[in-house]
Amino acid sequence: MNEYRQQIQEQLHRIEREEQVRILFACESGSRAWGFPSKDSDYDVRFLYVRPVDWYLSIFEKRDVIEYPISDQLDINGWDLKKALNLFRKSNPPLLEWLQSPIHYLEKFSVTQKIREMSPLTFSPKSCVYHYLHMAKGNFREYLQGDQVKIKKYFYVLRPILACQWVETKGTMPPMEFEVLVDELLPESKLKQEVYSLLERKKSGIELDYEPKIVDLNEYLERQIAYFEETAKQIPAAGEKQDEALDGLFREALREVWGE
CATH class of the missing domain: 3.30.460 (Beta Polymerase; domain 2)
Incomplete structure (x- = not known):
């Protein structure tokens, strides 16, 4: 570095x-x-x-x-x-x-x-949620369909979905660091363990290529994408x-x- x-x-x-x-x-x-x-x-x-x-x-x-x-x-x-x-x-x-x-x-x-x-004066929750939702939907559709998926792309759907959740619950710009989002927003669960297991593999330099999809993770992401497609309409535009x-x-x- x-x-x-x-x-x-x-x-x-x-x-x-x-x-x-x-x-x-x-x-x-x-x-x-x-x-x-x-x-x-x-x-x-x-x-x-x-x-x-x-x-x-x-x-x-x-x-x-x-x-x-x-x-x-x-x-x-x-x-x-x-x-x-x-x-x-x-x-x-x-x-x-x-x-x-x-x-x-x-x-x-x-x-x-x-x-x-x-930044707090101009921040618009609605525009940020739509930005992250668009990113999550595009990566989910492109990389995480079928029985074999490009496993590292889970991060590129998880991060924007958690960013949407941060904006919804805290009303501020989400932090960039993925681990902060995971720690703050995912409850202790099998899903959180799965996410951290993937993160450890990636940090250790293991190349995450095509592998069987992680069913629990796919179901969670599908639910969250559907949820924010509806919720985004109600989030305030704000921003002065x-x-x-x-x-x-x-x-x-x-x-x-x-x-x-």
Whole structure:
């Protein structure tokens, strides 16, 4: 990890030089942050950046993402701060996850922390539940049908389903770490033991490929998906518009990064 952390930070500094941007924040966003990486998992690095002030003073729409091809197990992509703040006001779950990732590679300037502090005001339970439910349904349909299933994909259905449950019961953005969700939300049971058994196998580096489906787990996931398809309709949208505050935050970030 230390070797890759240094490599990631070098890549981020290279992006700053080549793209003439300042990176505000960079974190791990995938299975490593969730707590169940495979031996060959990529490092999924996501970052927020700003360009010089003149770049924004244009009548033309410009590309507001930076994407680099995956190489050497590094998947690095970033969003312009203006794009990020527009998505933040809509309670965008991937962005909210990045902000609370347990693995940070870089955080400079004050804007990222200020966005975090505003998160409870803009958070929309409904949009987050629909996001996680869509993820769970897609992975369940794609990977967990039939007698033989791709066993590691249970994590990619379990985590979003538990995230839905977290939002329903606690009304806040769910934590990224899979074990926190399991500990908090699954009662002591055979099902919980089954989940932890899978997690231990994955953490120990055992390649979880096609195996007989775990009937209890499939039934639980089917029930939860059906439940949240109905419940999501009743979950409040909430989330207050903070347009003036976000405009001010954007301008303040430009001043802090580039000076007056």
